[in-house]
Amino acid sequence: MREMTFTDAAREGLAEEMALNPMIFVVGEGIGPRGGNFNTTVGLYELYGEMRLRDTPISERGFTGLCTGAAVLGAHPVIDFMFLDFELDGLGELINQTSRIHWMSSGRLKVPIVLRGGVGVASTGPHHSSNLFSVFMHIPGLRVVTPVFPADAKGLLKTALRSDDPVMFLEHKKLMKIKGDVPEGEYFTPFGKANIVRPGTDVTVVAISFMVIKSLEAAGVLEKEGISVEVIDPRTLSPLDIDTILESISRTHRLLVVDEDYSPCGAGAEIAAQVMERGFYELDAPVRRVNGAFSPAPYSPPLEAAVVPNEITIAQALRDLLVE
């Protein structure tokens, strides 16, 4: 095992797949010689040159459509949006074309494409802090991937680069510099397989993206109070591994969903609904959610701190849920 940052591990996965598959190329703003705003492509331009690391003008709709066409014709493009918020300018292409061509061609055309970008609130203000998880979960045909740990960042990106479907690869900006163990050698992390990152017996937390880290901190606090918290990282939101969540609830009988994204129609709403449909009689308390405030992310640091969940608010929500 080695220790690597999330970004370094993901980049290693990209480099390995680029070496194996000449049809993989990356487009985006500043991903060429500059190596990407978030260092996602550092060193790759020197290896593969401008044909495979192509800087673009600021024209998200244009290059989303262009890469969709390239994917249909056999390439495996990676669009690096830098901040995922910028993808919103290409949303029409993404939903109407990228996600639907496979169906509209009766399965004859495939669109293997990876759309990646930084998500989450990280001192980044209203235009650069979107999570948009549920926007993409809502679209049939898209895979929605939310890696948390460096090993998964690599393993899930490699799986994405072997997938025949469009994959939204959503990297929380606060995770990018976090270090963790990464296995040697080649491996893939499957889609649709949640990870129980901390086993527990009293209550289940399903946490999304960076909230896994905060939930683990909260679980550590509650352990001292004699409360055993199980923390699940779904790893992919679409497909969603509801079976692992239900299995956990069948042991703990209580569920809290922690998501920095907004609560209305969010990932937590979907998870709660599925749990109600399939696990109602396992519940000893209502499903609870902790979400970011229903507002654009403010730029002021004190305000920002107030709108995102943290280990203190999560721990309090868990205490409340346990006396429910």
Add this chain to the structure above:
Amino acid sequence: MANEVTLPRLGWDMEEGALGGWLKKEGDFVNAGDLLFTVEGDKAVQEIEALDSGYLRIAPDAPAAGVKVPVGTLLGYLVSEDELPSFRSTGSPLTPISSAAGDAPGLALASTTQTNSTVTVSDGSAKDQAARRIYISPLARRLAESLGIDWRKVKGSGREGRIRVHDIQTAAVQLEAAPATVPATLDGLAVVESRPAAAVPAMPVPSIGRVPMSPVRRSIAEHMANSARSVAPVTLTCEVDATQLVALRHQVKEDLLAENGPVPSYNDMLAKIAGQALMEHPNINARIDGDDIIFFSSAHVAVAVDTDRGLLVPVLRDVQAKSLRQVARESAVLFEKTRQGKAAYEDLQGGTFTITNLGMFEIEASSPIIYLPQCAILGVGQIIPKQVVVDIATEKVAIQQRMALSLTFDHRLVDGAQAARFLQRIKRLIEKPFLWLVG
């Protein structure tokens, strides 16, 4: 705990009856075994003995003599001396609220959670308590119902008295520990079903531990007791020549070897045979529903599977319409799922007939218990090579693979001859498996 006195069922078909009259007076002390009251049945007046001891308190809404009421209707209570004050003759805290319209106003219950939302009480002081719904978690409710605990009388420890699974577990443990004479108000706990006091004080027997029953164990216990209580079981046994069945299985095995598919087990073959026999004998493929009998168009054969969690009976559906190979394939997956504890609720529901095979434990014959609401269950014994006389005239003997079958059927639903014909048909199909081809 107060013991309820209810109108007993004097015959299987008795649904209602009338109180003839009390043989004891209100407030009398009654010993278990004393004649307590009479019941007017269809045929005669019968004197009924008290099952428990205690002071008689006639229920305020007890039926008058001669009025027909359903079996199980509450007539009164036998209460201990300690409980007498709470059982004033005007009413009773144990009377279900839904039938307590005549209760004196302000007859407060032990806890605010012990009320029923469907009742509106005109008395203002009781209104808030009576009108509030009882909140209970889905899990707690399911557990309470599986344990037969009346959760309306359990005090909840959750927010605003909401009942959580922990409360039901506590109630279950208290119920287990409570001697039969403990007042019903113990720590907010009360149970509807009364427990008859043991006639003789139990001698303590040394034990090595006490554990709560698992949900599966409880469910099995409930099913079995219910079946033993309500069914009129008769077991028919016979021994069959399974030589051809064994040969068939070998042939099928060889044929399937190349395919890597599951080889049909004897249970699969017996399920298939039972499926055909059930189609030919629809009166066995049936169940009682109220006063009606429902005949099923499909044979859903349940097979008893021994698992770490206890006995489970996954159901093979529509076996009559499936090939043996299909049945084998489905049963391989289903039984494995069951053994691993992953069988879904639906996988264990809807059987119309059950097969239980103890052959692997070298059991020769058994008398299985019917899995309600089914009509019959087939117990299968070990296949043993035996020497049998095949022709008396020539004194010819042969060695055959013999297998014992035990068919337990519900005599409420079918008669002996009908069941015997069904078993005979199964025997025939086992001895001459090529008859399946004919269908």
